[in-house]
Amino acid sequence: MIGFRQTAFGYDAATPILSGMDLTVNPGSFLFLTGASGAGKTTFLKLCQLSLRPTAGRMTLFGVDVASLDRAAVTRMRRRIGLVHQDCQFLDHLPIAENIALPRMVRGDDPSRWQADLDDLLEWVGLARRRDALPPELSSGERQRAALARAVIGSPELILADEPTGNVDWAMARHILHLLIELNRLGKTVLIATHDLNLIRAAREEVEVRLMRIERGTLVMGTAL
Numbered sequence: 001m002i003g004f005r006q007t008a009f010g011y012d013a014a015t016p017i018l019s020g021m022d023l024t025v026n027p028g029s030f031l032f033l034t035g036a037s038g039a040g041k042t043t044f045l046k047l048c049q050l051s052l053r054p055t056a057g058r059m060t061l062f063g064v065d066v067a068s069l070d071r072a073a074v075t076r077m078r079r080r081i082g083l084v085h086q087d088c089q090f091l092d093h094l095p096i097a098e099n100i101a102l103p104r105m106v107r108g109d110d111p112s113r114w115q116a117d118l119d120d121l122l123e124w125v126g127l128a129r130r131r132d133a134l135p136p137e138l139s140s141g142e143r144q145r146a147a148l149a150r151a152v153i154g155s156p157e158l159i160l161a162d163e164p165t166g167n168v169d170w171a172m173a174r175h176i177l178h179l180l181i182e183l184n185r186l187g188k189t190v191l192i193a194t195h196d197l198n199l200i201r202a203a204r205e206e207v208e209v210r211l212m213r214i215e216r217g218t219l220v221m222g223t224a225l
């Protein structure tokens with residue numbers, strides 16, 4: 001699903017902040033990415049979502065070398081990926097239900113094709129009664145659940161979550177984790193960046209998790225907790 005071969009990235013290509021990365025992610029896996037603040041977790045997820053491209057080495061996504069993709073192919077591929085941003089990034093003047101549906105609207109999908117999905121998703125994340133609220137009116141837990149719903153409204157195969165429990169209490173963190181585990185049980189590949197080791201321990205009790213860590217600018221696999 002994701003393949004890195006000596007992959008590197010630098011905002012300034014001459015000085016990569018991530019390099020020598022080797023990784024194979026199999027479909028259906030549940031992965032955690034840890035690393036100190038500033039290590040490059042968000043950057044790594046942006047590479048996986050194709051909003052950044054490697055500056056050296058090879059990267060494949062869904063079996064295709066990303067260097068060969070034109071813009072249209074990138075757009076199609078990004079539809080297969082759901083990203084839960086660290087800071088949620090909603091349009092504050094639109095009701096939360098519309099924010100969640102936005103990826104489908106932007107695609108030009110007719111509402112008849114996603115209205116039922118939206119209703120189901122709002123129910124699933126517990127926001128059915130908050131659907132008309134504006135993003136600034138939501139609690140941080142509600143915002144995170146809305147961000148998750150928006151990431152999955154397009155039925156992605158791969159879900160990337162950037163510190164999805166960074167701003168919520170432990171009970172809400174467990175709740176969000178369970179939603180991600182449910183998605184994994186439905187066959188989705190899930191990759192979560194977090195520095196919350198308790199979250200990883202909790203996940204381990206329920207699913208087989210794979211751990212990665214960014215250390216000294218590269219990816220280290222299977223780090224013990």
Ligand SMILES: Nc1ncnc2c1ncn2[C@@H]1O[C@H](COP(=O)(O)OP(=O)(O)O)[C@@H](O)[C@H]1O
Pocket residue numbers: 011017035036037038039040041042043044
């Ligand atoms: N758009 C950018 N331009 C230049 N440097 C950036 C940019 N975004 C992040 N960085 C730098 O890249 C490094 C990794 O950042 P980031 O991926 O956000 O780390 P993390 O998510 O692990 O905290 C940091 O040193 C950060 O300052």
Ligand SMILES: [Mg+2]
Pocket residue numbers: 041042043086162
């Ligand atoms: Mg980050």
